[in-house]
Amino acid sequence: MLVKTFGSAVFGIRAITVTVEVYMDQGIQFFMVGLPDNAVKESHQRIESALRNNGQRIPGKKIIINMAPADIRKEGSSYDLTIAIGILAANEIIKTDKLGQYMIMGELSLDGGLLPIKGALPIAIEAQQKGFKGILLPVQNAREAAIVSEIEVYGISSITEVIGFFNDEIKLSRTVVDAQDEFTAQVSRYEHDFADVKGQENIKRALEIGAAGGHNVILIGPPGSGKTMLAKRIPSILPPLNLQEALETTKIHSVAGKLGSHRALLAMRPFRSPHHTISNTALVGGGSIPQPGEISLSHNGVLFLDELPEFKRTVLEVLRQPMEDRVVTISRAKMTLEFPASFMLIAAMNPCPCGYYNHPSIPCQCKSGDVQKYINRISGPLFDRIDIHIEVVPVDFKRLSEVRETEQSSTIRDRVIMARLIQQKRFEGMEGIHSNSQLPARMLREVCRITEAGNQLLKTAMDKLGLSARAYDRILKVSRTIADLDQSPDIRVEHLSEAINYRSLDRDSWGR
Numbered sequence: 001m002l003v004k005t006f007g008s009a010v011f012g013i014r015a016i017t018v019t020v021e022v023y024m025d026q027g028i029q030f031f032m033v034g035l036p037d038n039a040v041k042e043s044h045q046r047i048e049s050a051l052r053n054n055g056q057r058i059p060g061k062k063i064i065i066n067m068a069p070a071d072i073r074k075e076g077s078s079y080d081l082t083i084a085i086g087i088l089a090a091n092e093i094i095k096t097d098k099l100g101q102y103m104i105m106g107e108l109s110l111d112g113g114l115l116p117i118k119g120a121l122p123i124a125i126e127a128q129q130k131g132f133k134g135i136l137l138p139v140q141n142a143r144e145a146a147i148v149s150e151i152e153v154y155g156i157s158s159i160t161e162v163i164g165f166f167n168d169e170i171k172l173s174r175t176v177v178d179a180q181d182e183f184t185a186q187v188s189r190y191e192h193d194f195a196d197v198k199g200q201e202n203i204k205r206a207l208e209i210g211a212a213g214g215h216n217v218i219l220i221g222p223p224g225s226g227k228t229m230l231a232k233r234i235p236s237i238l239p240p241l242n243l244q245e246a247l248e249t250t251k252i253h254s255v256a257g258k259l260g261s262h263r264a265l266l267a268m269r270p271f272r273s274p275h276h277t278i279s280n281t282a283l284v285g286g287g288s289i290p291q292p293g294e295i296s297l298s299h300n301g302v303l304f305l306d307e308l309p310e311f312k313r314t315v316l317e318v319l320r321q322p323m324e325d326r327v328v329t330i331s332r333a334k335m336t337l338e339f340p341a342s343f344m345l346i347a348a349m350n351p352c353p354c355g356y357y358n359h360p361s362i363p364c365q366c367k368s369g370d371v372q373k374y375i376n377r378i379s380g381p382l383f384d385r386i387d388i389h390i391e392v393v394p395v396d397f398k399r400l401s402e403v404r405e406t407e408q409s410s411t412i413r414d415r416v417i418m419a420r421l422i423q424q425k426r427f428e429g430m431e432g433i434h435s436n437s438q439l440p441a442r443m444l445r446e447v448c449r450i451t452e453a454g455n456q457l458l459k460t461a462m463d464k465l466g467l468s469a470r471a472y473d474r475i476l477k478v479s480r481t482i483a484d485l486d487q488s489p490d491i492r493v494e495h496l497s498e499a500i501n502y503r504s505l506d507r508d509s510w511g512r
Contacts (some may be wrong), residue, residue, distance in 0.1 A: 003089040006103045007082035008126050009074055010119035012290070013251045015126035017103070019068045020079065022086035027062025039077045046077070047084045049110040054160050059091045073334075075289050078117035081106035081136075085162060090387035093165045101133040104162070110354050112159045113365065116140035118257040123252055124148040133176075136162060142175040143264040144254055147247070172425055182265045183243055189306055190236040190268070192229075195408040199395040202229055206390040207489040211237045212419035213481030214435035216323070216345040216385060219307070220504065221392030222362070223355045227348035231304045233308070234346060235269045236409035239417045241300060241306030247342065249300045256292050270301035284318045285339050290330045293320050296339040308349040308379040317321040319345070323385045324329060326432075347386065350374075360393060375505065387437060387474045389504040419484040436481045441473065455498045461500045475499045 008015045033437045071269030107115040120141035126137045128156040134152030142155030154172040164170030210217040219227040251265045274294045320343040330337045351357040354370040359366040479499035
């Protein structure tokens, strides 16, 4: 007897339907074909144990299992349930009348229980697009898949429930999640707020500009000056995710298996802070089974790299292409996968090896040339992609002990949203351009027009401060964002002047 069940394979953040064909005939052999990897082949033992522990067994017959399309490699243990149900149906233990209406996925434990799988959301989207009536998957993944409201989602805790469902002996409870309600409930829940920060008004201003224009920022300052504390609060002033962005971000975390059973939707912008010992693959993504890396997990959010010079140079260099293209491309012999990577980079570093260069009270212990050598651990092309450089000075005791209200993140965010709306209108109809930081060189002169007085100021600054040529475009983009925050159609001299102050590391005097 020939029976077909349906599962799904995840490639990148997309899923494709996999048809599991089970043919049973006279004999005692067991064959599995269709490019299964070792984890899929080992399903035989898991299925056999799960069935025996639930009053069933794999029949002593010739069984051929084909996983189509046969030219695509099937990986992981999430096909256990799909194959097991196919075997039971081919042995006429399960009715087949509604088998083709449902996509079935899940990893079996030896006692017949179901363990969670990765990529439930893209699998549910694929099931809906292919016209399936519903999807059966582990209960831990049910809320995540139920974001796709057009199909029936059933969370299963054991294989006996699936058998009972197809034999009309058990009526399963459908999992229902209202995506809009889930999104609204979480969208403004932030653990950290700028209201907790004493002093550092100039740093708050720089981060506000960075958030308003999507600019990458680097914070330079001695230990204990508040760099990490300030960086953690940046998501609270970024514009809230819209529902489409939330779904896209959730898909990436679902594929990586980092969503958790209690969450159906990521409604807050992600904040990722990898350790400086991270490998190239862990940062950019890849591996034998390609998975999204930290830069894709920070898509639509913030990637925070603390102690930037301590990262391996090769690790930092892989950032350059994703920062420019906002997508990560991973190529293999038989496939090419793309992971989204539109993130805001926030970096932090000490100014020198000892950490106290330019400190107001503690003298620097570094030898001559050590400061510049420390800065040079980061390549010029990477600095070229960071628009705002800002020095963080420690807050003195008087400011720390002040009892007065400071501006809340919600107030700053309102200004950021207003500036983003101006940019949204400016770049309407332009694909791939959503903020000032993404402005291509061909549009720069048109969008960032400056007066003769502003042009003279910029020329003087570059000559006197020793600013590099690459700083010119960055200053124009940042000044455009400052003007947007002021709701000014023109870039005024004061906007340029403030933007020039955010190029600390371009100055010839730094570290000498």
